Amino acid sequence: MSKEENKPAINNSPYVVRMPIIIGITLAAGILLGSTFFSGNKNMKEVARGYSKFREVLMLVENNYVDSVSTEELVDYSITKMLEKLDPHTAYFNVEEAAAARSQLDSGFDGIGVEFNIYNDTVYVVTPLSGGPSETIGILSGDRILKVDQEKLSGPGVTNADVFKMLRGKRGTKVNLLIERVGLKENLTFTVTRDRIPTYSVDAAYMVDQEIGYIKVTRFSETTYDEFKSALMSLKAEGLKKLILDLRGNPGGYMERATSMADEFIDGNKLLVYTKGKDSRFDKKTEAHIDGIFEKGPVIVLMDEGSASASEILAGALQDHDRALVIGRRSYGKGLVQMPVKLSDGSELRLTISRYYTPSGRSIQKPYEMGKGEDYSQDLSHRYESGELFNADSIKLDKSKVYKTDGGRYVYGGGGIMPDVFVPRDTLTNSKYLFELYAKNIIREYALKYANTQQKKLVKSSFEQYLAQFKVTDAMMKELIKDATLAGIEYKQAEFTRSRPLIEAQTKAIIGRYVWGRNHKGGLNNEVYRVLNPTDNVYREAIHHFSQASDLEAGNFSSLKTQD
Known part of the structure; x- marks a missing residue:
């Protein structure tokens, strides 16, 4: 056999032929993205070297690896794993995942109705969506989804796309879930019938009596502010003088909807929230600027460990300005701001660009270590095990992060919004x-x-x-x-x-x-x-605390125990 015959045949696919062009465009786009977001950064040479190395490895795999592989899947996997070295909320969504994730806030969809996060290759329920089938059958915040129809949904490589593919489906179809729940030794099996997941975010708005109104907000989606404003005006027409705003289990959403709602309660041009990032272009202050519908009258906000992000922005603004009495349990503690960046192929990068701060200056982001998401993901379990959900004395406050409200009450940063009145989780009827x-x-x-x-x-x-x-x-x-x-x-x-x-x-x-x-x-x-x-024990407690909420609005803090 001649030496010429020993040479491998060159039979590149069209994709391989286009590879240098694709990577060249990607490299140029990446450098442009970097210069746009991080102009003047001294580390751009390192970024360019990283691109070059990644391109080199990708080309070697595509041209020489023994088996056929999907280069697109390798790229998606590489990006996902790279971002795991950052904070717990920076994330990458491929084209299908990006479309599915946007539908959570922008339009309806068929599925089981849960807000979820993937930490350490495990799918955690952040909260069941109000009115959806998962809430109806008793799925809870903090539940871990282990299997779907006997197929494993945990372990290395589980992606958002896997979750969407397995949990979403035509309404009326059934899906069996194996759930691990903190506090229970045995796993639970749930049969969920998929349904149209409601796009509404104001789940309830009614008068409790002739003066007290109740509004439940389940998420901060595109229409939340309009829904809330309409509900608030309707209740005012019915005689509203005191309000319970229920944000329990609300995982957040659009920050602008939360600040617009805060503006309906806070007068003048007071600060509502501000953000600070590495790049000053992401520094922003949002202030009150309208004559709100309910700037006068006592307000009570209900929160728990499932209240996150935009919920905490709203509650933090009201608490810092002594505008509302917060009742319940310590909120989730998400104080990082993600900017959605739509990439050229329709995929999406949600990049953490700043931290937000309440008007008093506190960041409510709970502690995390870069690249170590396991402890972060287990936080709700740790709260249960430490007794924090049942005893206020078990809450560990960071005394180095103490701030004051407008009226001089002490509040703390570094771990969610602390309630003014603690109410334990009620498990008396559980079995x-x-x-x-x-x-x-x-x-x-x-x-x-x-x-x-x-x-x-x-x-x-x-x-x-x-x-x-x-x-x-x-x-x-x-x-x-x-x-x-x-x-x-x-x-x-x-x-x-x-x-x-x-x-x-x-x-x-x-x-x-x-x-x-x-x-x-x-x-x-x-x-x-x-x-x-x-x-509901939290709701009942709220009904009995309007005298304190009235004192708070009047600037009389003698009846209020400060968190000192």
Whole structure:
């Protein structure tokens, strides 16, 4: 055999032929991007050398690697892994992921309805989206999704695209989830029926009595401010004088919607939030500038460990200006600002460009180490295990990051918004039997069945009469238990007795929504909240603290315990 015959045949694909052109364009675009965002940076030579090395390795793999590979997948994987060396919130989305992620805030979609994050190759539920099927069956913030239809959804290489592909799907289709939940030794199995995920972000707006109004905001999407403003004006027309603003479980969204809402409460041109980054072009101050709808009147804000980002911006502004009493538990602690950069192929980089600060100067970003996302992702579990969710004394405040509100009250940075009034998580009605009812959707299915058979009788009265007079009977509970047993859930009397108040309340709430709630426009679920809120310990605490909220608005801080 001649030497000429020993040479490998050159048979480059069209992609390989175009590779130098593609990489040349990418390199030029990268340098342009770098010069745009980081002009004058002394490290640009290092960036250029990095591009050159990456191009060299990519070409060697494409031309010489023993097996066929997808260069596009390698590039996506490389970018994802590179960004893991940065903060926990900088992220890359390929074309499909970017479109799916944008739909969370901009338009509706079919799926199970969860806001999630991937940390250390594990999918964590940030919060179930209000009104969606995951919330309905009892998925909670902090749950870890281990498997979807017996297919593993954890481990090295899990991507946003994997999650979207497995969890989204045509409405009406079912999906089985294996969930790991903090505080439980055994994993849980949930069957979720995919549905249209509501695009509305104001989930409830109603008058509690002749003076107190309640508004629940579930996320900060494109339409949130308009929805909120409309709800607030409607309540004012009904006599609103005191307001409960519920931001629990709200994972955030558009910062501008949060500051616009804050401006409805805060007078003058007071500072609402400011941002600071490495590049001064990302430094920005946002101030109040309009005559707000509710600049007078006591306000109470409800928060918990699922309240993040834009929720914390709104609550921080109101707390720092002594405009609202914050009740609940320490919020999530996300104080980093991401700029979405749409790349040439439709993919998207969400790059952390600055930190935001509340008017008093505090950053509420909780601690993290660059490139070490595991502890960060486990934060909610750590809070549970440390007892922080149940005892205010277990909250570890960083005394080196102390600030003062306008009125001189102490507040702390470096780990979320601390409540003015702490309320522990209520677990008194929790039981494994209850979680199994959630997992197999028993409560909702029974309530809908009852509503269908009794609707003609129920609609003869108003919802107000139903709310005051309707009782979930022993006979109804026996039917529900029977349905659960047929579904394979073993009846455990002690656990049922413990959870019965919540089972009855949720049954009544779902019946009420089904019979009367369809008359609402704008996606409101007032019937559900009007039934369930009186059973909620944080809500009940809020109702009893309007005297303190009034003192706060009046500048009388003697009745308020400062966090010192």
